[in-house]
Amino acid sequence: MTPQGVTIKHPDRLFIGGEWVAPAAGGTIEIVNPASEEVVARTAAAGPADMDHAVAAARQAFDHGPWPTTPPAERGAALNRMIDILEARVPELAAAWTAQVGGLASFAPMMHGGAVAQLRGIAAMGESFAWVSQKKGQVVDTAVIVREPVGVVVGIAPWNAPFGIMANKVFYALIAGCPIIMKPSPETPLEAYIIAEAAEAAGLPAGTVNLVPAEREAADHLIHSPDIDKVTFTGSSAAGMHIASVCGGKMTRCTMELGGKSAAIIRDDFPIEAAAGILGNTITVMSGQVCAMLSRAIVPRARHDELAEAIAGVMKGIRIGAPEDAETQLGPLAMKRQLERVEMYIEEGRKGGADLVTGGQRPAHMNKGYYIEPTLFANVDNQSRIAQEEIFGPVLCLIPAEDEEDAIRIANESNFGLNGSVLTSDPQAAYDISRRIRTGVMGQNGMRMEFGMPFGGFKQSGMGREGGEEGLWPYLETKTILLDGAPARV
Structure with missing residues (x-):
């Protein structure tokens, strides 16, 4: 069969x-x-x-x-x-x-x-x-x-x-x-x-x-x-x-x-709407079931609330539906146990004091299948479970940082080191920050993949x-x- x-x-x-x-x-x-x-x-x-x-x-x-x-x-x-x-x-x-x-x-x-x-x-x-x-x-x-x-x-x-x-x-x-x-x-x-x-x-x-x-x-x-x-x-x-x-x-x-718990560092020079578009649409790729997923977004505290609102707007516009439908942007999770795992982490996020900005539920219009809404937590403590453990679903953690040095510290404060990104219009800044992140791959402005190049991780990422x-x-x-x-x- x-x-x-x-x-x-x-x-x-x-x-x-x-x-x-x-x-x-x-x-x-x-x-x-x-x-x-x-x-x-x-x-x-x-x-x-x-x-x-x-x-x-x-x-x-x-x-x-x-x-x-x-x-x-x-x-x-x-x-x-x-x-x-x-x-x-x-x-x-x-x-x-x-x-x-x-x-x-x-x-x-x-x-x-x-x-x-x-x-x-x-x-x-x-x-x-x-x-x-x-x-x-x-x-x-x-x-x-x-x-x-x-x-x-x-x-x-x-x-x-x-x-x-x-x-x-x-x-x-x-x-x-x-x-x-x-x-x-x-x-x-x-x-x-x-x-x-x-x-x-x-x-x-x-x-x-x-x-x-x-x-x-x-x-x-x-x-x-x-x-x-x-x-x-x-x-x-x-x-x-x-x-x-x-x-x-x-x-x-x-x-x-x-596995990974990869961080995207958003610099002050990068527009909020562009950052929201990248982060909100990336987390739904393959329903978030990507080892290299940018699942932690680290943003200057002064820009945190504005970025949270913009990402929520992107997520609310994501079309959830059957994978065969050409208009679908987010399909189901791969199996029932994976859905249950993601739901467990969403509940952990709620209990852990993070702000659930949007998502966190099964879509009301889907009465069958292992679906979950794209989910954004804001004001996330980087020491919390949702920031430290791999969820493997469309769940994004937004973490405020005091400055660029603090953002680098937060990015490295992880047992994983597979992927990462710097959202900036300055390639030199992207390079300089990338050299300081303990991870196997870094990209500028998104989850960049180059399959003919070496790929692998630091620390518990392999x-x-x-x-x-x-x-x-x-x-x-x-x-x-x-x-x-x-x-x-x-």
């Missing part, structure tokens, strides 16, 4: 070792559409035995298969064949996203088309990256620096942007020469099925790409395997810290792209980077070979 517009050949099976196989225990995952609250898809669910099967297949592919020793340029050519297949399936990827998490149908084609196009840059690294380099040594004649694949990779992706995040992990692993085991979120497995079908159609060797959708218990069994070499995870900081602790216990390499050449490094091991003379070939 799959949603309308999405064709999966074997939704009741797993992809392991180049074959579509039934789960050992016959498990099933049900996917609920958050707008209709109806089951729209069912897929196989892997259990512990299936995880062991996938690890063995990937281990075989790495230890004895051709992929790790295939020249990088040839790996890139195979990945471009996969991309050609995925480009033709962008409408399916878009439909799957809307059906599974309520993403806006008006945005879905652009989002997924862009994600597929971005993969070309990763495939091109097969020819552009310096896989081997030579230099003269001080105590030896020649040092050869070799970048080799790290080994068997487990890729774990979240439910908010399941295709782009998983595909990024898959393509970096593959261009590096690593087999990968895909473990998508149980809320959004369909995109990973499409990736697996593309790998099969492109003729990748058996075991190079494997797919095991699963719930938490089986996924935990997978990351505990001694036969995996690296885990790449995107998701919550709590889950990431657990996975990192497991990896640390056996020195399994890992990269973590985790470790390692995705995107650009830096995104390839965690999938490689560096080997230094010291020689008495230059080799004839490398």
Whole structure:
């Protein structure tokens, strides 16, 4: 069973070792559409035995298969064949996203088309990256620096942007020469099925790409395997810290792209109406379910009330509706438990002394689905839960600051450090302030995203980077070979 517009050949099976196989225990995952609250898809669910099967297949592919020793340029050519297949399936990827998490149908084609196009840059690294380099040594004649694949990779992706995040992990692993085991979120497995079908159609060797959708218990069994070499995870900081602790216990390499509570600093030179437009419309992107979301706005105290009123005006004009409606600006949250989480934080904000300026309720005209109004809290204490914890919904905290120094202090007063912004007409001021914020990405005038550049976080927002050449490094091991003379070939 799959949603309308999405064709999966074997939704009741797993992809392991180049074959579509039934789960050992016959498990099933049900996917609920958050707008209709109806089951729209069912897929196989892997259990512990299936995880062991996938690890063995990937281990075989790495230890004895051709992929790790295939020249990088040839790996890139195979990945471009996969991309050609995925480009033709962008409408399916878009439909799957809307059906599974309520993403806006008006945005879905652009989002997924862009994600597929971005993969070309990763495939091109097969020819552009310096896989081997030579230099003269001080105590030896020649040092050869070799970048080799790290080994068997487990890729774990979240439910908010399941295709782009998983595909990024898959393509970096593959261009590096690593087999990968895909473990998508149980809320959004369909995109990973499409990736697996593309790998099969492109003729990748058996075991190079494997797919095991699963719930938490089986996924935990997978990351505990001694036969995996690296885990790449995107998701919550709590889950990431657990996975990192497991990896640390056996020195399994890992990269973590985790949560955020990113701050936007509004300078005195930036117009109130422009700031309100940016902040009020940004918080509704993907229903606020973005790890890099600008969810804290820090404004000079003298401008606080004016900005609060202006943001409220923007939020009240946001059109809430069905994700299939081209006029909708804010769709549902992805699942019932996410709605309950957001409602809990809204109640915390009320009890914690912040001013609820607008929102905070389920829309009166939507009698079905996991909807919540865009919500603004003003006069927020930066030490409060709503300012310190990731809500992952359309809830914005407006925090007054005494001056620019105080704003920088407040921005850094967080356990997270993923993203941030400076709203100013002065690029030099944006740069200078950005250098003082402990966060992985900073942008001028909004939630700026540049997917070909390094992305990742400081502090509890993770470790390692995705995107650009830096995104390839965690999938490689560096080997230094010291020689008495230059080799004839490398």
